[in-house]
Amino acid sequence: MSLLQVDDLHAGVDGQAILKGLTLRMDAGEVHALMGPNGSGKSTLANVLAGRPGYEVTSGRLSFKGRPLDQEAPEVRAQAGLFMAFQYPVEIPGVSNMEFLKAAQDSHRKANGLGPESPVAFMQRVRTLTEGLALNPEFLKRGVNEGFSGGEKKRNEILQMLLLEPTLAVLDETDSGLDIDAMQTVASGVNRFRSANNGVLLITHYQRLLNHVVPDFVHVLADGRIVESGGKELAHALEERGYAWLTA
Amino acid sequence: MRESPLDIVDQEYRAGFTTDVEADTLPPGLDEGVVRYISEKKREPRWMVDWRLAAYRIWRGMAQPDWAHVHFPPIDFEAISYYSAPKSLQDGPKSLDEVDPELLRTYEKLGIPLHEQGALAGVAKAGNVAVDAVFDSVSIATTFKDKLKEAGVIFCPISEAVQEHPDLVQKYLGSVVPQRDNFYAALNCAVFSDGSFVYVPKGVRCPMELSTYFRINERNTGQFERTLIVADAGAYVSYLEGCTAPMRDENQLHAAVVELVALDDAEIKYSTVQNWYPGDQDGKGGIYNFVTKRGACLGRASKISWTQVETGSAITWKYPSVVLRGAGSVGEFYSVAMTNNRQQADTGTKMVHLGPDTRSTIISKGISAGRSQNSYRGLVRTSPAARGARNYTRCDSLLLGDTCGAHTFPYIENKSPSATVEHEATTSKVSDDQLFLCQQRGIDPEKAISMIVNGFCKDVFRELPMEFAVEAGKLLEVSLEGAVG
Numbered sequence: 001m002s003l004l005q006v007d008d009l010h011a012g013v014d015g016q017a018i019l020k021g022l023t024l025r026m027d028a029g030e031v032h033a034l035m036g037p038n039g040s041g042k043s044t045l046a047n048v049l050a051g052r053p054g055y056e057v058t059s060g061r062l063s064f065k066g067r068p069l070d071q072e073a074p075e076v077r078a079q080a081g082l083f084m085a086f087q088y089p090v091e092i093p094g095v096s097n098m099e100f101l102k103a104a105q106d107s108h109r110k111a112n113g114l115g116p117e118s119p120v121a122f123m124q125r126v127r128t129l130t131e132g133l134a135l136n137p138e139f140l141k142r143g144v145n146e147g148f149s150g151g152e153k154k155r156n157e158i159l160q161m162l163l164l165e166p167t168l169a170v171l172d173e174t175d176s177g178l179d180i181d182a183m184q185t186v187a188s189g190v191n192r193f194r195s196a197n198n199g200v201l202l203i204t205h206y207q208r209l210l211n212h213v214v215p216d217f218v219h220v221l222a223d224g225r226i227v228e229s230g231g232k233e234l235a236h237a238l239e240e241r242g243y244a245w246l247t248a
Numbered sequence: 249m250r251e252s253p254l255d256i257v258d259q260e261y262r263a264g265f266t267t268d269v270e271a272d273t274l275p276p277g278l279d280e281g282v283v284r285y286i287s288e289k290k291r292e293p294r295w296m297v298d299w300r301l302a303a304y305r306i307w308r309g310m311a312q313p314d315w316a317h318v319h320f321p322p323i324d325f326e327a328i329s330y331y332s333a334p335k336s337l338q339d340g341p342k343s344l345d346e347v348d349p350e351l352l353r354t355y356e357k358l359g360i361p362l363h364e365q366g367a368l369a370g371v372a373k374a375g376n377v378a379v380d381a382v383f384d385s386v387s388i389a390t391t392f393k394d395k396l397k398e399a400g401v402i403f404c405p406i407s408e409a410v411q412e413h414p415d416l417v418q419k420y421l422g423s424v425v426p427q428r429d430n431f432y433a434a435l436n437c438a439v440f441s442d443g444s445f446v447y448v449p450k451g452v453r454c455p456m457e458l459s460t461y462f463r464i465n466e467r468n469t470g471q472f473e474r475t476l477i478v479a480d481a482g483a484y485v486s487y488l489e490g491c492t493a494p495m496r497d498e499n500q501l502h503a504a505v506v507e508l509v510a511l512d513d514a515e516i517k518y519s520t521v522q523n524w525y526p527g528d529q530d531g532k533g534g535i536y537n538f539v540t541k542r543g544a545c546l547g548r549a550s551k552i553s554w555t556q557v558e559t560g561s562a563i564t565w566k567y568p569s570v571v572l573r574g575a576g577s578v579g580e581f582y583s584v585a586m587t588n589n590r591q592q593a594d595t596g597t598k599m600v601h602l603g604p605d606t607r608s609t610i611i612s613k614g615i616s617a618g619r620s621q622n623s624y625r626g627l628v629r630t631s632p633a634a635r636g637a638r639n640y641t642r643c644d645s646l647l648l649g650d651t652c653g654a655h656t657f658p659y660i661e662n663k664s665p666s667a668t669v670e671h672e673a674t675t676s677k678v679s680d681d682q683l684f685l686c687q688q689r690g691i692d693p694e695k696a697i698s699m700i701v702n703g704f705c706k707d708v709f710r711e712l713p714m715e716f717a718v719e720a721g722k723l724l725e726v727s728l729e730g731a732v733g
């Protein structure tokens with residue numbers, strides 16, 4: 001099944017062109033790694049997919065599970081199964097993590113014609129996921145990302161992904177800033193998540209994550225376009241040689 | 249079935265309907281004759297009419313205050329009618345069976361149970377709540393009177409208390425808010441029509457929540473209710489006040505006075521959920537809510553706690569205060585004030601520490617949206633005798649959008665060298681990034697805003713009686729409508 005289809009996408013933010021003819025296809029069951037120099041447009045792609053206000057598609061086509069995305073509100077895309085783990089997760093003081101997770105799940109279920117899950121079942125599921133990510137259950141009572149360390153925020157993003165079970169997960173540098181143990185925890189979370197029915201777009205700078213989450217494809221984004229695609233060996237080549245040989 | 253005054257709200261201003269009852273309404277205008285007329289209608293004793301007339305003369309010599317951060321054209325006090333009563337109630341209903349069915353239906357529509365059976369059916373969820381319902385100028389029904397009487401608690405319209413308990417009324421009326429306190433209070437003293445009176449005797453814990461429900465119906469009428477609550481030594485009472493009005497294009501004046509008196513070891517918890525009609529999106533119509541609320545902790549170790557959720561009114565001007573006279577007495581003020589569209593709120597508190605070891609806590613949460621203006625104004629004063637007094641103030645503002653304003657005016661007058669006065673203030677904005685995070689998780693922006701705002705108000709909602717906290721959250725949700733672009 002075609003999960004994501006991006007054709008000759010031109011997009012930008014605040015009137016500045018950033019993506020300049022990007023083409024990318026993903027099928028269900030695949031993990032794609034997206035690499036590339038700082039400022040090449042990786043996060044921009046993630047935000048455009050998620051429909052973040054301010055990001056504008058100027059030309060090209062964008063479809064998710066066969067339906068065009070251009071007009072849909074961010075929450076509608078999310079409810080349809082498109083998930084984005086933020087490179088820099090924000091804090092929402094006063095709103096507890098538990099309450100936030102519940103609201104997120106309820107809205108997903110509602111979009112699928114389901115009522116809220118029973119509170120007990122919900123809580124047990126969240127607890128299990130929390131433990132699996134080596135997060136202290138106390139985190140559930142604290143404000144969303146409030147006072148969390150960088151690594152804790154990233155694990156919290158994975159917690160949300162595992163709870164919401166999206167069909168496409170775009171993980172924007174979820175491995176950055178993680179210690180070695182946390183990296184393995186996150187990687188095993190992603191591995192547990194991946195299945196024949198969903199896809200993962202892993203935005204990363206490091207080969208290290210890809211040793212744990214082995215990608216089917218690796219793409220290099222430079223100056224708003226994919227300049228090279230290959231299998232997992234491409235990531236090794238990049239680790240050794242950098243990007244210069246591709247962008248020169 | 250509906251069981252609380254706040255249930256009335258779900259989508260728009262649901263309480264905005266009018267009731268067709270024949271009313272006995274005085275023509276607009278105010279002079280001594282009007283004051284005498286009101287007093288006669290209520291068959292008041294001599295001392296009461298003299299007190300009103302004295303207040304009227306004081307009021308004549310006063311000017312409308314202009315220091316608050318609110319703007320409105322001058323009020324024409326000659327254009328207001330100072331008395332309106334449903335005709336069927338002219339001689340006062342003796343029992344619920346005598347109340348005009350049209351009125352009962354009004355309260356039913358508003359979700360206020362005036363039939364005790366009805367109220368009882370809701371008990372499991374709503375707890376025991378006795379209701380005094382004030383319609384324009386008169387109290388139309390008080391429920392659970394008998395059950396309260398058994399406990400020795402007096403809960404009745406203040407007009408009735410003047411007749412039945414003159415000694416108590418005469419002793420305490422005006423003892424906390426004197427006639428000359430301020431312009432609107434003086435006006436209230438002269439023309440107050442009805443309101444509630446509560447007396448909880450020594451050592452009695454009031455067996456149920458007491459509640460007054462105010463409703464303005466008649467056009468061009470002002471509502472001037474007067475509430476007096478006295479908790480004798482060791483007594484406890486929790487009291488809730490709710491309000492609504494029809495949607496009308498003109499502004500209507502509501503100038504109430506509430507006085508609380510707590511003797512030794514007594515505690516009064518007073519909660520308000522104010523949902524007067526706020527006017528339309530462009531600021532047309534709505535209630536001017538100019539209210540004086542003050543409590544006196546006269547006794548040692550007494551406690552008075554104000555909790556308010558203010559979402560309605562075109563203009564709110566209100567500073568529920570506590571005078572801490574008794575040694576070790578405690579004053580609290582928990583407030584959520586939400587303004588949207590063209591609403592203006594200038595609200596806060598005064599904590600006046602007179603006795604030693606007195607303590608006060610102020611938690612204020614202001615939320616502004618649309619083109620509204622929201623100000624916190626608070627005074628903490630300690631006298632030289634207030635040795636070891638402590639105050640903690642926390643004042644947070646939350647802005648939705650950038651066309652609204654939030655302002656903080658804290659005044660501290662500390663004359664006690666051993667007192668501790670702490671003040672913290674923050675201003676934050678609901679950011680686009682926070683909204684987008686919620687949306688990316690499938691939560692629509694309206695729900696996201698209400699979740700964030702509710703989180704912001706948590707510290708105050710916690711102080712509300714349980715059955716009203718949820719409703720307060722819903723009320724905010726309604727007020728927030730249209731706050732996201």
Ligand SMILES: Nc1ncnc2c1ncn2[C@@H]1O[C@H](COP(=O)(O)OP(=O)(O)OP(=O)(O)O)[C@@H](O)[C@H]1O
Pocket residue numbers: 013014016018036037038039040041042043044045087
């Ligand atoms: N709001 C904005 N206005 C103008 N330029 C922007 C804006 N946001 C991003 N950019 C620019 O767009 C370019 C691409 O940014 P983007 O965040 O997509 O890069 P990235 O590939 O994710 O980089 P990194 O590896 O550092 O995370 C950068 O040059 C950035 O400065």
Ligand SMILES: [Mg+2]
Pocket residue numbers: 042043044087172173
């Ligand atoms: Mg990035």
